[in-house]
């Protein structure tokens with residue numbers, strides 16, 4: 001039986017991967033979910049949970065030694081771009097050094113390591129990007145994620161890099177916001193929201209990304225994969241689509257330029273991915289943004305029941 005270890009299983013993607021695997025009937029796989037601290041998934045059955053802080057090298061080695069996973073999906077990271085800019089040491093420890101611990105432990109037991117990465121490794125001057133395009137990170141978070149990609153290639157392991165873009169979805173306790181929920185709740189509460197009109201992205205439904213990561217694990221596909229939604233839009237247009245879906249008053253949406261935000265970490269203007277490789281090799285088939293909003297709405301309604 002194949003054993004798959006998920007790190008960061010309390011996070012958005014981590015939760016979706018665990019639930020996706022649990023939903024597969026007669027699927028011969030042992031799921032080991034791991035997260036910093038306690039397990040926050042509502043469902044506690046059908047998998048093993050082990051508390052694991054991936055910045056603790058000894059704990060990483062112990063967990064690998066006990067469970068001997070065949071595949072490891074590292075979803076854990078410091079994902080807040082501005083926090084990475086201001087807390088550089090902690091960012092590097094989690095986003096780069098911890099990946100070294102995972103890679104070394106994977107090498108020792110012969111595990112395949114799948115590392116999550118981001119569109120932000122690119123500078124956004126020539127999007128949408130293919131896997132072979134040259135990265136050029138603009139800020140510390142992006143530098144750390146690119147460094148994590150390079151870590152994998154220093155070890156004698158089977159590795160894959162799954163790059164993604166703006167994940168939207170809900171977690172069990174609805175504690176995490178996302179582009180759709182933020183726009184919807186702000187406008188419903190009659191708050192004006194400032195939305196950039198000069199950044200382009202391919203938003204990704206969390207379930208689709210989870211499915212893509214599992215496809216990589218199943219096929220033991222190696223190398224870099226771009227796993228995002230199929231459409232690239234300006235963030236302002238994404239927010240307009242949310243407003244259209246919920247029939248919200250668009251006068252609360254104020255278009256602004258990125259320059260007016262004065263952010264310490266400059267965001268790339270136009271990313272977006274070409275996902276042909278993931279489609280042909282993995283069979284990856286993500287939904288478009290309008291369809292994704294509908295799926296999210298259904299999930300929120302189901303939770304409210």
Ligand SMILES: NC(=O)c1ccc[n+]([C@@H]2O[C@H](COP(=O)([O-])OP(=O)(O)OC[C@H]3O[C@@H](n4cnc5c(N)ncnc54)[C@H](OP(=O)(O)O)[C@@H]3O)[C@@H](O)[C@H]2O)c1
Nearest residue numbers: 008010011012013036053054076077116117118164166167
């Ligand atoms: N979200 C996006 O839009 C986006 C876009 C591009 C790429 N990515 C990449 O995709 C991956 C998954 O993102 P996500 O949105 O699922 O992130 P997330 O919801 O922030 O989840 C990350 C998880 O990592 C956990 N974590 C933090 N420090 C840890 C440690 N020392 N040991 C173990 N776990 C730790 C966090 O735990 P707590 O819950 O306890 O804090 C959190 O649950 C990340 O690698 C991210 O860089 C995300």
